[in-house]
Amino acid sequence: xxxxKTEKEIEMIANSGLIIAKLFAEIKSLVVPGVDxxxxxxxxxxxIRSHKGAIPAFKGLxxxxxxxxxxxxxxxxxxxxxxxRVLMEGDILSIDVGVKLNGWCSDSAWTxxxxxxxxxxxxxxxxxxxxxxxxxxxxTKDSYxxxxxxxVMNCVEGTKYSIIKDLVGHGIxxxxxxxxxxxxLGKSGHGIQLREGMVLAIEPMLSCxxxxxxxxxxxxxxxxxxxxxxAHFEHTVALTSQGxxxxxxx
Ligand code: MG
Ligand code: MG
Numbered sequence: 414x415x416x417x418k419t420e421k422e423i424e425m426i427a428n429s430g431l432i433i434a435k436l437f438a439e440i441k442s443l444v445v446p447g448v449d450x451x452x453x454x455x456x457x458x459x460x461i462r463s464h465k466g467a468i469p470a471f472k473g474l475x476x477x478x479x480x481x482x483x484x485x486x487x488x489x490x491x492x493x494x495x496x497x498r499v500l501m502e503g504d505i506l507s508i509d510v511g512v513k514l515n516g517w518c519s520d521s522a523w524t525x526x527x528x529x530x531x532x533x534x535x536x537x538x539x540x541x542x543x544x545x546x547x548x549x550x551x552x553t554k555d556s557y558x559x560x561x562x563x564x565v566m567n568c569v570e571g572t573k574y575s576i577i578k579d580l581v582g583h584g585i586x587x588x589x590x591x592x593x594x595x596x597x598l599g600k601s602g603h604g605i606q607l608r609e610g611m612v613l614a615i616e617p618m619l620s621c622x623x624x625x626x627x628x629x630x631x632x633x634x635x636x637x638x639x640x641x642x643x644a645h646f647e648h649t650v651a652l653t654s655q656g657x658x659x660x661x662x663x
């Protein structure tokens with residue numbers, strides 16, 4: 414069942430989302446060669462908890478051990494923070510953050526470059542971000558869930574990048590994961606019609622190679638099957654009476 418949110422509830426989620434937006438602005442300068450992903454997790458957890466009533470929503474979710482997911486290079490999502498995973502010049506790092514503030518969740522992801530990255534990798538990041546922006550732009554009261562996936566597909570079509578089709582976005586509110594699922598593939602005008610009060614986490618993931626994914630030995634980290642680089646951008650978006658409102662942007 415889809416839980417529609419009131420304006421007041423959307424405001425609560427926006428307050429939660431603002432913490433993530435601020436966290437990304439702060440953590441950006443820490444994503445440099447030599448830092449390990451456990452340090453970034455510690456910084457994120459401390460930052461989130463410094464806001465009264467806020468907790469890292471991913472910690473313990475389905476048993477996840479970290480406060481944030483930190484996925485390097487071919488890792489798509491769900492990377493576990495690790496003291497031994499030291500970032501190197503030319504890496505890319507996706508940080509996926511969930512915050513629960515006074516009972517309301519927000520969810521956002523960003524892929525950062527570590528030092529200088531090559532042109533192809535840089536294009537992967539900008540393409541993935543662009544596909545998210547185009548997907549968000551489809552959110553209106555006249556649109557359908559399928560329009561979101563179609564926008565991602567249209568953005569990527571004709572390029573060398575693949576959409577990781579087995580992972581999807583989701584509704585969000587009291588829980589991190591609510592109905593409906595928000596696939597990154599779709600057909601315009603198909604699926605559930607969007608309604609005022611829906612809050613969706615829209616999250617395209619692209620790779621430079623295969624669209625197929627496998628789970629790593631740690632049973633958490635999802636990696637591309639061919640170990641090609643992957644990027645992930647995500648925003649929590651509400652459909653309000655004024656149209657789409659991105660709740661995880663400052
Ligand atoms: Mg996320
Ligand atoms: Mg999500």
